[in-house]
Amino acid sequence: MIYPIVAYGDPVLKKVAVDIEKGSLDVKQLADDMFETMYESHGVGLAAPQIGKSIRMFVIDAEPLDEDKLKGFKKVFINPVIIEERGKEWAFEEGCLSIPGIRADIYRKETIKIRYFDTDWQEHTEEFDGYAARVIQHEYDHIQGILFTDYLSAMKKRLLKSKLTDISRGQVKAEYRMKFPIK
Template sequence: MIYPIVAYGDPVLRKRAVDIEKGSIEITQLVNDMFETMYNAHGVGLAGPQIGKSLRIFVVDGTPMEEENMQDFKKTFINPVMIEENGNEWPFEEGCLSIPDIRQEINRKPQVKIRYLDENWEEHEEVFDGVKARIIQHEYDHIEGVLFTDHLSPFKKRLLKSKLTNISKGNVNVEYRMAFPTRKK
């Protein structure tokens, strides 16, 4: 099932998501639906809040990126815990399915260490570098109620204010279904 992507301005994007208890939901179906939704929108990551579910889960697949070593980067992160972020911050242009048509250079640390459960409820603790780390940080922010625009300077945020308002009102043209906070019944 392809979910609509929740647009900027929806309160679910600002809440810290809750842990998923094993057996509380059909996790295999949710993971499959999240990948299907992400692929439909041509994304490389998607978090629970972006489909209206305040759950600590995100999926990633770096295969579409032209970066080196991304072919094997298809993963599910359930109840992740960021253990460390290391290195000197580096800039990279980011975008977000919930904030279409806006891309900005964001500074993030180049290495993360994260503990998570996969879709089979097996625990992992891994270190990721470079673009993999960045994708994880971006999606992890989503389950913490943080958006990539929160990392911008106050000046850049002011410059984007009207664009962000338009997105929340549904005044945006995308090739995937979205749910807008001001259009709810």
């Protein structure tokens, strides 16, 4: 099932998501639906709040970012907790399916350590660096109620204010279905 992407301005994107209790929902089916939605939207990551679900889950298939280093890097993260972020901060131009047409350089640490469950409820603790760490940090921010625009300077936010308002109102072109808070 392909879900519409929730647009900037919807309160679900600013909430801290809640943990998923084992057995409370079919996480395998939801993961399949999230991957299908992400591929349809041409994304490399998708967090549950972006489809209107305030739960701690996101999916990633980052292979398109770096086909050599990220080949086969496709994962589901349930109830993740970033344990550590370290290394030098580096900038990369990020965008977001919930904020179409806006991109900005965002600084993030180069290495993370994260604990999470997969769809079989097996617990993992792993380290990631480079693009993999960046995509995980971006999606993790979503379940923490943080958007990449929250990292922008006050001046940059003022410059983008009318574009962000337009997105909330549905006055934006996206090549995928979206759900707008103000219509």
